[in-house]
Amino acid sequence: MTDPLGLIGNTFPVQTPQAPKPPGLDGAAPQASFADALKQQIEHVNRLQQDAETAIGDLVAGRRDDVDGVLIAKQKADMAFRMLLQVRNKLVGAYDEIKQMRV
Template structure:
């Protein structure tokens, strides 16, 4: 997120923007994997509740399951591209 830092922002917001810019790719990747894991756990929990006969809407369970599935597929594609890029770099002649 890009925000203009000016004199009209309180000091706490300026510090928050500055701390957001310090996070690197590793931290971004860690947060993304944690989010994928959270979606998987939520989908699993809703599925178990539906199977147990609790009053859960089937649509809610299906949406949560699809979100988790799409997030996992995206994660796998990013991993595949990273491995492919690594292999390409290793094939380069110095």
């Protein structure tokens, strides 16, 4: 019998399973925790809101005449805040579910 695709001879030896290594022990850079990622996103949303408020203040004071840029900055800040609010709602919902679990 012929093996036109070469599948018979290309079997891999069986390897014993190994326990997964904890992050950071394999020489790679340690991964950020969820708390760090959440903190970075909160800071990013805060920065976007501050930029939007500065842009609005500059427009009102006459130092800026780019209405489109101000509206875009405000929309970016609004969307980022809404997404952060959804993440908070999901976290609160998950916490409530865990709190109601019987042990």
